Amino acid sequence: MRIVSLLPGTTEIVCALGLGNHLVAVTHECDYPPEVRGLPVVTRSMLEQDESSSAEIDAAIRERARNELSIYQLDMGLIEALQPDVILTQALCDVCAVPLRQVEAAVASGTAQVLSFEPTSLAGIFGSIKAIGRALGAPERAEALVDDLAARVERVRARAAQATYRPRVACLEWLDPVFGPGHWTPELVAIAGGQPVLGVAGERSQRVSWTDVIACAPEVIIAMPCGFSLERAVAEATAILPQRAGWYALPAVRAGNVFAVDGNAYFSRPGPRVVDSLELLAELIHPNLFAGWGPQHAAIALR
Incomplete structure (x- = not known):
């Protein structure tokens, strides 16, 4: 083939x-x-x-x-x-x-x-894996792969349930103009023990105003520009976000909970590494519960 x-x-x-x-x-x-x-x-x-x-x-x-x-x-x-x-x-x-x-x-x-x-959701991504497996004559491999990925998801969900607080998490899929999270990203945030803001699970990523960002008072901010490497995400975030009005008053900034991630490798791709994305989110949102769970060298804290 x-x-x-x-x-x-x-x-x-x-x-x-x-x-x-x-x-x-x-x-x-x-x-x-x-x-x-x-x-x-x-x-x-x-x-x-x-x-x-x-x-x-x-x-x-x-x-x-x-x-x-x-x-x-x-x-x-x-x-x-x-x-x-x-x-x-x-x-x-x-x-x-x-x-x-x-x-x-x-x-x-x-x-x-x-x-x-x-696919617009985690289940949709898993369904795509199974459909590709069937189309390519490897349905058993696809089922095994999805079973393994689903087990990792449930492992995160179970541990996140131990959290005593779910912080408000703003995932920014573009920085200028600002776009909130779409498709599977809000779902991943919820599974990882956060409250997703600025976007709706299963819906397209939408442009949002900076006033919307200020209004939701995020306690964790994750810059994940679609298609950008970690290095480029860091450069864009450090150049753009601190120039926004009210940036330094945001709870996430005051607490040091602002991160740039490798959106190109993880969050932008509907494939097996979406579960790596989930584990990375969990570590950023609840570092005490998920220390070491996410892929290495995939995120940088912006101080």
């Missing part, structure tokens, strides 16, 4: 199922596990993001959306040459990956099976 994955999350799922040797191409954003970095790349971003600020990236995305232009370019010549049997993609977010309609239009004359996944 020859597989093209057009989403970092599905690339991780394929590899977690032990089927990485069937991947013949991935996207320019697929970087985990490390061995996929040597595979042919069939996408590229139409935005110059490396040197752009959060505000500049947001403006460029909005401009392309107004003009009905895609953010990504698909190398159909290479895909045709690779002759995949299966193409894994998504219809969840046109900003995060190649839109489903673009993929379907590009491969309309081919024989590859296009499978799209749109």
Whole structure:
């Protein structure tokens, strides 16, 4: 079987199922596990993001959306040459990956099976893993993987139940403008023993005003810009957030509970590492209960 994955999350799922040797191409954003970095790349971003600020990236995305232009370019010549049997993609977010309609239009004359996944919750991610396992002929592996992930989730839930207090947690999925958390992130915060603010579980991430941030008085703030590495999240957070009115009066800032995390590796990807994200959240929210639970070098406290 020859597989093209057009989403970092599905690339991780394929590899977690032990089927990485069937991947013949991935996207320019697929970087985990490390061995996929040597595979042919069939996408590229139409935005110059490396040197752009959060505000500049947001403006460029909005401009392309107004003009009905895609953010990504698909190398159909290479895909045709690779002759995949299966193409894994998504219809969840046109900003995060190649839109489903673009993929379907590009491969309309081919024989590859296009499978799209749109998980908006933890259960949805687990369902996607099982569906991919069935489609790729590895249903038992998928069931075992999901059982293991679900057991880790319940382990966090049970320990978080020991907490005597659930702090208000603001996860910021973009910093300029500010976006609150969406999809599975509020759900993860609740399981980890926090009260999610600024977003609703299962819904899209939405732009919020800075007045909204001040009003909810978060006791923990986690900067997790979508698609940003830890280093870039730290740079953006330290440059932008302290300039906001009322920043130093927020309970999280006064208590030293402000963190930047590697959103690109964890929170932005609907794949197996979403449970690593949960364990990281739990450690940041309740460090006394979850010390050492989260992945190493995935978060930095901003003092």
